[in-house]
Amino acid sequence: MDTKMYFPYLRSKQFELILLRDNTDIIANKVHPIIEPVRKDFKSLRRAIEALSDSKVFSTIIINPFSGEIPVSQKNILDFLENIDNDLSTISFGYILNADSNIDELINLLENYIDKDFSIIHYGYPNSKIIAEKISDFNNVKRHIFIDGYAGKLYQRHLKKDGIERILIRDGFKPQRKNALYPESEHFSDLHITYPDEGMNGFGDFLTVGDDYSETGGPAYAVAIHLTYLNEEDDMFIYHFVSDRTDSPTDPGGKFFEALNKLIHKGEDKNSLIFKSKAYNEFKSLYEKQHYPGLGYVKKLSMQHHIELLIDYME
Template identity: 45%
Template sequence: MYYPYFRGKQFELIAIRDTAELMAGAGFTPIIEPVKAQLKGLQRALDAVCTAGGTVIVVVNPEYGDHADDGEKISTLLRDEYLELENVYAGLLLTETTSLGDAVKLYNNHKEHQPVFIHAGFMDAKALAEKIGDKLEKTRHVFFEQNCKKLYRKHFDGAHRVLLRDGFTKRRNADHLSIPIEVFSDLHITYTDEGMDGFGDFLTVGSEFTEGGGPAYAVAIHLTFIDAAKDDEMYIHHFVSDSKDTPTDPAGKFAEALLKLRITYDTGKSGLFLGKALTQFLELQEKEHFPGLGQAKKLSMIHHIETINNFLH
């Protein structure tokens, strides 16, 4: 149903662990593209999902990060620790540099890992569908919407298909000041109209990969909400600090963003779902505590997952 896409940074993996039971109960399947050389954090996330009885897709050939040139350590982890489990699928990432031969080789190398094709710029959909042949209906496919238009996706009719949309517009944090609310996505409502069996997104982070954050000239908290008055379309609040001229005092800037969140929520018109993540944000505001920007990003992602779960269930 819902397939959130994570790039496997520390706080993203912690967010998966913290929501493992919720996602398992809701039938959500996180997709993880590991970007860090150390795989212990990934393994803890996978163990949490498996313990909760959920399912997860792990990209075995990442495009970004420390495994971009060689994903063998990821494949080895899946083979050694998770081969006997039905919870863990191997994600085969097909980009614009992936040849048809590469795609077929990846599939053959991971047949025992319940492979899932992840289409992210691959150029030869028709030939791949023909290679799969009469087994097509038994395969699973995830499509990056920005890379896979309807004609591309049509080659895989009959298979299990999932559409990923990037609803997050990447800007400098300070630039969100002029756009406090904007549309995020309607895919949670319209994915069946697109002929899909599931939908996904890149949460409140976006699909663009960055190795690490730079100095925080402004601090922003991004929280999604579903507007029942607008056909249940999903929007996103950007709560941004007014201080933005120097990279100093991230704690003070976080407090400014949190205060805006508090004021907006207290109006009773924010549309924000009061789950565990939002409750923690409000408690941080009351305590005037700064947990670090990574923790704030984690809570934002968890809030997004809780919001979709609350809507669908």
């Protein structure tokens, strides 16, 4: 059983997979990514999995996704995983149990893949007592991942068992209808500190994008850069650097520089609480070169900074 503590939940969009691929060196010891495939084309996912596997990064790939307008089929994902040549011993099969799940399907998978590690993601299934009874004889269930708000304390209690990790994932990101509505700063999470108090072996979140999944964002009337930071007590907050112009969808590049200007101004202040991550330094370099890399890349840097900040905290 690996001893990593941070379990970020990602939805396998292109920049999220590039984020994993580019940072296998820094995430190798402390981070266990959970990846929910949302694309039928597995090319980017294959490259990410091969990079993670080569660097011996433990990860969980969800085999029954629910996100996306038409979720990717379980059969497609299992076929894809069986055709990867790399050593997949560091990969756990993730199975989502939600309100509509049929527990017998999970049992069949546990029987058919008896030599494969499983992580069960508890996302609204009503009865943990039934699960505990049905899976009690399987040694390939390695961890329970509880999504906060969908699996309460009593629910969690039935799934305590020696040798099985328990992870709590809490969404710290509070999305706004429009980017212009974000406050300058707000609380994000203290779970990185309090997860042992919750009886957990590890913690996770949906990074700086949140659990609300959408295929594409609408036109950006305002550009916002989201950056997490720790205060003097290591409690986690998030800055929202929002462009000055918020009233039309034109000139996203110019609006990016308005937001970036605020970020760099805050970061370079002598009392700044912003961790000088590799991602922060890349923001600084974009500022110096006045280069706009596109909003997908900006989101990637924001998520990378969040991961780097948590790794620094855990070390």
